[in-house]
Amino acid sequence: MIYLDNAGTSKPLEPVLSYFNETAKNFFGNPSSLHRLGLDAANLLDESRKKVASLCGGTKDSIYFTSGGTEANNLAVLGSLLPKKNPQKVLVSAIEHPSILETRAMVERLGHEFDTISVLETGSLDLDELKRKLSPNTALVSVMTVNNETGTVQPMKEILDIVRSFNKDIIIHSDMVQALGKIPVNLKDMGIDLASFSAHKIGGFKGAGALYVKSRDRIKNISFGGEQEGNLRSGTENVSGIAAFAKACETVLDSGVSDIKEYKSKITGILEKEGCEFRVNSLESGSPYILNLGFKNFRGEVIVHALEEEKIYISTGSACSSKKKQYSDVLKAMGVSDQWNRGSIRISFSRSTTIDECEKTGYALAAVYKKLKPFMK
Amino acid sequence: MIYLDNAGTSKPLEPVLSYFNETAKNFFGNPSSLHRLGLDAANLLDESRKKVASLCGGTKDSIYFTSGGTEANNLAVLGSLLPKKNPQKVLVSAIEHPSILETRAMVERLGHEFDTISVLETGSLDLDELKRKLSPNTALVSVMTVNNETGTVQPMKEILDIVRSFNKDIIIHSDMVQALGKIPVNLKDMGIDLASFSAHKIGGFKGAGALYVKSRDRIKNISFGGEQEGNLRSGTENVSGIAAFAKACETVLDSGVSDIKEYKSKITGILEKEGCEFRVNSLESGSPYILNLGFKNFRGEVIVHALEEEKIYISTGSACSSKKKQYSDVLKAMGVSDQWNRGSIRISFSRSTTIDECEKTGYALAAVYKKLKPFMK
Numbered sequence: 001m002i003y004l005d006n007a008g009t010s011k012p013l014e015p016v017l018s019y020f021n022e023t024a025k026n027f028f029g030n031p032s033s034l035h036r037l038g039l040d041a042a043n044l045l046d047e048s049r050k051k052v053a054s055l056c057g058g059t060k061d062s063i064y065f066t067s068g069g070t071e072a073n074n075l076a077v078l079g080s081l082l083p084k085k086n087p088q089k090v091l092v093s094a095i096e097h098p099s100i101l102e103t104r105a106m107v108e109r110l111g112h113e114f115d116t117i118s119v120l121e122t123g124s125l126d127l128d129e130l131k132r133k134l135s136p137n138t139a140l141v142s143v144m145t146v147n148n149e150t151g152t153v154q155p156m157k158e159i160l161d162i163v164r165s166f167n168k169d170i171i172i173h174s175d176m177v178q179a180l181g182k183i184p185v186n187l188k189d190m191g192i193d194l195a196s197f198s199a200h201k202i203g204g205f206k207g208a209g210a211l212y213v214k215s216r217d218r219i220k221n222i223s224f225g226g227e228q229e230g231n232l233r234s235g236t237e238n239v240s241g242i243a244a245f246a247k248a249c250e251t252v253l254d255s256g257v258s259d260i261k262e263y264k265s266k267i268t269g270i271l272e273k274e275g276c277e278f279r280v281n282s283l284e285s286g287s288p289y290i291l292n293l294g295f296k297n298f299r300g301e302v303i304v305h306a307l308e309e310e311k312i313y314i315s316t317g318s319a320c321s322s323k324k325k326q327y328s329d330v331l332k333a334m335g336v337s338d339q340w341n342r343g344s345i346r347i348s349f350s351r352s353t354t355i356d357e358c359e360k361t362g363y364a365l366a367a368v369y370k371k372l373k374p375f376m377k
Numbered sequence: 378m379i380y381l382d383n384a385g386t387s388k389p390l391e392p393v394l395s396y397f398n399e400t401a402k403n404f405f406g407n408p409s410s411l412h413r414l415g416l417d418a419a420n421l422l423d424e425s426r427k428k429v430a431s432l433c434g435g436t437k438d439s440i441y442f443t444s445g446g447t448e449a450n451n452l453a454v455l456g457s458l459l460p461k462k463n464p465q466k467v468l469v470s471a472i473e474h475p476s477i478l479e480t481r482a483m484v485e486r487l488g489h490e491f492d493t494i495s496v497l498e499t500g501s502l503d504l505d506e507l508k509r510k511l512s513p514n515t516a517l518v519s520v521m522t523v524n525n526e527t528g529t530v531q532p533m534k535e536i537l538d539i540v541r542s543f544n545k546d547i548i549i550h551s552d553m554v555q556a557l558g559k560i561p562v563n564l565k566d567m568g569i570d571l572a573s574f575s576a577h578k579i580g581g582f583k584g585a586g587a588l589y590v591k592s593r594d595r596i597k598n599i600s601f602g603g604e605q606e607g608n609l610r611s612g613t614e615n616v617s618g619i620a621a622f623a624k625a626c627e628t629v630l631d632s633g634v635s636d637i638k639e640y641k642s643k644i645t646g647i648l649e650k651e652g653c654e655f656r657v658n659s660l661e662s663g664s665p666y667i668l669n670l671g672f673k674n675f676r677g678e679v680i681v682h683a684l685e686e687e688k689i690y691i692s693t694g695s696a697c698s699s700k701k702k703q704y705s706d707v708l709k710a711m712g713v714s715d716q717w718n719r720g721s722i723r724i725s726f727s728r729s730t731t732i733d734e735c736e737k738t739g740y741a742l743a744a745v746y747k748k749l750k751p752f753m754k
Contacts, residue, residue: 003414005410008415009405009406009613012401012405020401024394024397025389028389029382029386030386033692034681034693035682036690037380038385067612068612069613070601074602097602098602098611099601099603099611099612105601109487200613207584225447225476226447227479234451235445235446235447235448236386238445239583240584241584313412313413313414314412
């Protein structure tokens with residue numbers, strides 16, 4: 001089996017699974033309990049905070065655990081607006097994850113405005129449009145660092161400079177689910193206000209994530225109850241899932257950033273050599289972990305299933321919308337025509353991927369292309 | 378070690394941990410992915426739905442997984458109100474979990490009304506007050522089946538009869554976190570609309586829970602994104618945590634309801650025999666899993682720490698508020714005076730608790746009582 005759908009979810013790492021087991025047995029207390037078992041669990045959460053903070057360049061106290069990236073994104077947008085009394089505006093890029101874009105209904109329900117900023121053909125944010133759309137009532141700007149479908153890396157420094165020079169009080173958030181552990185991230189240096197992370201994209205388990213919060217007093221909770229996580233996220237913490245997330249971060253830190261740059265070009269090189277007609281929807285400068293390819297008049301899902309026969313697992317676009325949509329909204333926003341859009345696939349790597357697997361995938365994809373080409377119109 | 382804080386959280390069951398491992402290795406796909414690994418994970422979720430449904434007497438399609446009891450409770454209250462355009466009223470018992478009571482701020486923010494119904498000295502809902510407070514704009518009534526601090530079991534059938542005969546369209550919700558697997562639950566027979574469950578109270582892991590939903594079209598999502606769980610709960614599902622939850626339900630079903638009735642009386646019998654002055658804040662007819670005791674002029678946390686020295690782990694009240702409050706709001710609502718309230722403790726059993734452990738705890742508690750009595754005024 002060659003698993004290349006790592007942007008959708010990753011296979012849990014072996015040491016992460018072992019650590020889950022260890023903590024599930026020895027740290028099963030409720031972190032809110034007064035006795036030692038509770039304290040042990042609370043301390044484990046704090047240790048986990050440190051490890052996640054180390055990987056993203058935050059402080060321990062800036063990490064608030066959530067049930068995943070979606071909750072972190074929802075909390076970033078809605079939690080930033082809740083303290084505001086007057087109508088505000090939220091600006092987000094047009095290629096955000098649905099967990100940002102779909103907050104629109106609730107943002108509007110709360111009396112605020114929601115607007116999107118276009119991207120260029122490269123997938124990079126239209127900085128001129130950003131400048132034009134910033135307004136005195138803009139409360140929040142949210143731009144994802146690495147796009148989940150194409151791997152496009154946004155010019156976060158320039159975006160922060162533009163927003164800060166317009167109004168230094170605007171809260172800036174970034175969905176860093178596909179950035180953490182994949183490209184260098186240093187939140188403190190960036191000076192960003194909020195950032196979202198997910199455990200299961202880097203070898204942890206589904207069900208854990210985090211929101212980095214620079215200033216706790218600028219954001220309010222959107223869940224209600226026992227006031228866990230500094231009252232930013234109520235509900236008994238998923239202790240072992242969080243500890244496993246921290247272990248995954250530690251594993252990334254220990255192994256350093258692997259040099260997987262040649263993975264994308266290995267596959268595109270084979271396709272070229274084999275005479276396939278395709279377009280690369282990912283930039284060379286994008287995340288080395290995501291390669292998005294388009295095949296004119298093809299259907300992405302047909303390619304996915306054909307490769308599956310060879311025990312090679314890839315995806316069309318994002319897993320979150322794969323069952324609902326034939327066309328990628330991200331590629332559409334980049335101006336990709338329907339003919340190419342519908343035939344797009346995403347190949348996403350992990351640290352465990354080998355160059356040999358990329359080679360096999362390249363040839364398998366070329367074979368699928370040749371076999372299906374006569375039928376695709 | 379004698380662990381008697383099972384209402385706070387339970388130690389994961391051995392077969393549940395094994396099953397977590399198995400599914401983490403073999404079903405790691407994203408349930409939303411198009412390929413077989415995704416389908417396998419989606420099927421595992423559906424199998425899990427069946428198992429949880431079996432234990433609570435629901436249908437597979439009525440089970441929607443959440444990150445836990447708190448999220449399920451939040452979703453029940455807020456999700457029921459979101460489809461409503463005109464101002465509505467929510468009625469909840471005065472002794473609900475904070476994840477119900479603390480939704481008040483958001484309920485009011487959305488333009489609705491939030492009111493509580495008192496309980497009698499027994500902890501049982503004041504049915505006359507319920508009748509008086511039902512109004513034409515009442516949209517939701519929420520009453521927890523088993524109280525998490527005292528184990529009081531509410532007369533749910535009478536509550537449902539009263540509400541239904543006033544207006545059959547009122548949505549009725551129950552927090553059943555302390556009921557599932559502890560007392561017989563048959564949601565279909567009850568005819569209830571919504572019910573909340575948590576995995577980590579019955580030998581599963583923190584980070585998974587469920588909301589039972591009789592009619593999907595009467596409730597809206599409060600999380601936004603990939604539209605997982607029938608668009609009632611966005612975010613990649615915590616697949617292995619959910620599978621482990623289902624395994625815990627299956628384990629309960631397989632072993633039948635254990636006869637642990639004598640556990641409470643074993644402890645109170647020893648305290649009586651040893652001449653301790655105490656009051657029982659739990660009803661004999663309450664959950665056999667929760668025994669709440671009061672010691673006049675004592676401080677609950679001192680008893681907790683004294684027993685901890687003997688490696689016996691109990692709690693004051695609910696874990697969720699144990700660090701914040703010296704007095705239990707639940708006992709206060711029951712009319713328990715401060716002198717008794719502050720000296721209250723909760724001893725909560727699991728299916729693995731033995732009668733021998735109860736005996737040891739009874740004698741240890743009596744010894745602690747005698748040792749501390751001279752200092753407590």
